[in-house]
Amino acid sequence: MPELPEVETTLRGLSPHLLGARIERLLVRERRLRYPVSPGIEDQVEGQRILALERRGKYLLLALERGTILIHLGMSGSLRVLASDIPPAKHDHLDLRLGGGSCLRFRDPRRFGIFLWTPDPPATHPLLAHLGPEPLGPAFDGDYLYRCSRGRKCAVKTFIMDAGVVVGVGNIYANESLYLAGIHPARPCGRIGRDRYSRLARQIRGVLDNAIEQGGTTLRDFVREDGSPGYFALSLRVYDRAGEPCPGCGTPIRQRRIGQRSSFFCPRCQR
């Protein structure tokens, strides 16, 4: 579900509510997520203050005084801040109760999400240790993509969705940035030149920046911390638009599976 912009939107919305807050209690109703919620996490986090909120790729990190809560929203997860006396709905798996009667509530119908405790520096955690650079950070550019792709044979779309290459680019934004860069999603990544990769890197950055500005993309279940949707769905050029005319040339948008994921592209504008 949520890709980088949705996680960033969530982080920005949560920050004013969570920063500096003290955790009174963690209530876990359902431990069976992508990985079981860390045993004993309730006792670990109780009484600690939240010092910082950070994002690494699609992971959300709550830095506490003696460790870090590591959250991933999976496909269908969302986080909201609300009064803790509001009764939980179906799929509301965890409540992080804060002072003043408010709580951070984690909902995740499909339970592909993650909620883990680590006392160690989060960058060393096995789930984070092998992640590629941030697409909005200084290490990410066309040259990086070019060098990284030499000798590889997978489709360029699969390549940019590989979190070991660059983090945070999920199916929606991969489709959109390839369209804007004029690159066919099935093209082998190792046979794309420097100039095209620099265009692609710029478009990835631009698409993510714009999506963050619009509060993310709401297709089905994504909601912000206050329950409102994101509006970037209105800006999608090709994603979920099979058969509709390409905004550039009018050719019907085509849909096809690449690397087990639905892919959308204009057969004329993307080569």
Next chain:
DNA sequence: CCGGACGCCTGTCGGC
């Protein structure tokens, strides 16, 4: 090392 297939879950939608 790389790439492709699979599975984890629930909800929704389209076709019959």
Next chain:
DNA sequence: TGCCGACAGGCGTCCG
């Protein structure tokens, strides 16, 4: 109206 299969924004694991 109801049932059934396909599919959905992610990602770790397994296998060749």
